[in-house]
Structure formats: C-alpha cells, structure tokens
Amino acid sequence: MSARTSCGSEGGRARCWTTEAQDLAALEPAARATLERLSPAELPQGAVLFRPGEAVKGYVIVLSGHVGVHLLGPSGRDILLYEVAPGQSCIQSTLGLLGGEAYSAEATTSQPTRLVLLPKPVFLELVDSSAAFRKVVFAAFAERMQAMMQLIETMSFMRVEARLATLVLERADADGTLAITQAEVARAIGTAREVVSRRLDKLARAGVIGAERGLIRVLDRAALEALATSAAM
Template identity: 65%
Template sequence: MSWTQDSDKITDLDAPARALLDTLSPVEVPKGAVLFCPGEAVKGYVVMLSGQMDVNLIGPNGRDILLYRVAPGQSCIQSTLGLLGGDAYTAEAMAETPARLVIIPRDVFFALLDSSPGFRRLVFGAFAERMQSMMQLIENVSFMSVEARLAALILDRSGPDGCLHMTQAEMATAIGTAREVVSRRLEKLAQTGCLSHERGVVTILNRKALNEVVRGAAF
C-alpha cells in the first residue's frame, strides 16, 4: 500500500497529485533526532504520517520555548514559511517520539501548488490552522501569568488518572519560562492543595481549583 493512503487528507487529492507524491519515500526517524536547526535551508514540505515532532525557538541564553507540535495531519509552519518566503529555519525541530514522515522537495511542492487545487487547499488550510495556534501562543505568553499557563498545561496534558508525566524543564519549555520558575509555581500550587508533585510526575488533586487559576490569574 502506498504511503498516500496512510493520510486521510492526501488520499482525497486528485489522482495526478497522488501519483507524483507516491514517487517519494517515507523516512523513519528515531526519537530524539534533530530534523532541522536555525540557519539551515528549508529541505521541503513535511508530511507527518506517524509520531510527533516538537519545534522549539531557542534564545541567545540557551533557553527555549515550544512553538508548536506537529502530529499526523498537521503542518510545520517553519517549512511552509521557508518554502514560500525563501528564508532559512529560525527554530529547531526534534522528534519527540519515533516518527514516520515524508519530505516533499521544493520542486515537487511548487509543481503541486501550480497543478493541484486540492493540494493548494491542503497546504494553505493547514497553514491557516497553524497560524491560529501560533496567535494563541502569543496571546497566552503575553496576557496569562506563568502560574495560569502552568495550570492550563497540567489540565490539558494530564492523563485520565490526573497525572502529568513531564520534567520541570519540559514544562518550562512548553510554557515559555525557566525551570526554576516552574519549580516555584508548582510548590505554590501544591501548598494550596491543587496538586502534588514529585520528580517527573504532577498529580491533580483539585481540578476545579486549577481551573480557577487558569480563569483568574492575569498579571
């Protein structure tokens, strides 16, 4: 079975577009592999078939912030911007899990944009969706306190058992702050009875109280 049948959105493309895409081979990427770095030329348009890729912006001081995650069916805005604008990557992408993906080279990407209305809709629809999530990130960092962002992260990513399995460094990257700040905020939330925490695990004790932190904690 061709890889284009593994992606619902690509399966819906016209036959000539699928035939051209089927000339490309998927790549298996191990967990922890760096897919691109700041300053590198854009290799092509990324199609995630399985797994997850995290794209982080790294500051001059070495701190990083999670810009977005790419899961199957989602786009990598860094790649799209680089292809359309000719700019190099400004962030770093790493495979958060083992992943299977296809990189559509620049010449194939533009040939499909020119010839396939369905492919154009796919690319720009995914681009618009990703831009909306980026705007949400900017809004959160600008107008929500660190404590509110941390509470929202815990609520959003905890499992059915109410546990979040992340290190403090990973939480700091996800909400755009320093690990030391996350440590202090976790301790404060623990003192109020919202949660408990130990190395690598946060357990929700009072979901309602955490939601109140998210709703009411402005700067």
C-alpha cells in the first residue's frame, strides 16, 4: 500500500476513503489521519488475499465488493466459512494480528472489490492509541464470532435439505431467481457438489424449484419454507 494520502476532492472539498466506511465515522482525528495515509486497492474477482499457513499481513477494511473465506479440506473440497462485505471484519485477520497465528483458511474476492489493508504495525498502533478504533475492531469481531457460532450450529444440526432450502430463500432475488452454481451451493452449505446435485434434482422433480445450469428458480415458496424449518438432523 502507498504511504501517501488517498484523499481526493469532491465539490471543492477534501474527500477521503474513510468517509466510505460508516464504522470509522467516530474515529478521533489522529486515528483518521493515520488511516488516510493508506490507499485503497482495487482487486478483480478471484484475487487471493491469503492462503493457509501464511503469516497475517494486516487488517482488511472492505469498502465495496465481497471477500469469501473458505476452509480447505485435504480432499480439495472447501466450505465457505463466511463472507466479508463492507462494514464486516475478517476474523482470520483479527485472530492472527492479536494472537500471532497464521492463516488457516483461504480468502478470495467473489466480485471486484475495493479494500484497504492496514499493516500490522499500523493496526497495533491504533488498537493501543484509539479507543474508537478498538471499539470498531472488537464490535466487528464479536458480531463475526456470533455468526460463526450460528454456522457451527447450522452445520451440526440442520439437514442438508434444510440448509439448501434456507440458502435459496435467503439469496433468491425478488422474482425468486438465484444465479449460483452447484459448486457454490456446496461450499455455502458445507457439503459435496454431488449431494447438492441429487437434492436439487429431487426438489425439481417435486416441482418445488426449477434447476438449470447455474440457476435456481423458486416455484413453490411455501414448500421451501416448510423444508427450511425442518431443521432437525
């Protein structure tokens, strides 16, 4: 990252990237000035931020786009642990910066993404000197930990069919259409692509969904909602 300030001008007034991150609005002027010496990076879809075993590089602030963090298995299968959207934190980075552990997962951009990487010395300096920054970091960390606990509960106690139905209901757009591949579904609900393929075929035969290559269409929302609530293993 560049050490120069990344502020530009808009309507004759200075405009810096920190204004794009709502959680940073309450930072003290000194902390904001420290952050504004860093410049955002523009990353294409599929860019790798880190891999398992690598030392933690810094604290990621996502301004736009999404980053997917995946746990990789020895067989090559991977599970989507969480996504980092604007305003959310990367628990892998926070744990590594505070505890000194290496990354145990892989992070890639799932769409073109604009982000800022706070190098470890800058992050630790702000944690020590800025109460407002500490509040942002630990509030985001707590929210992410809660989401991770929910993920563990879902993986442990919800049947594959219920996880699949929940995913489709949550991600489908207003007209009931979801553009997603079977491999992406498998990663998101923590199972194998072959399992997803069989479950989608079964739901399609029952008239609950329409399934095409890279596309799922909701045909019977009530049936999907009933399936999503049948959570017991």
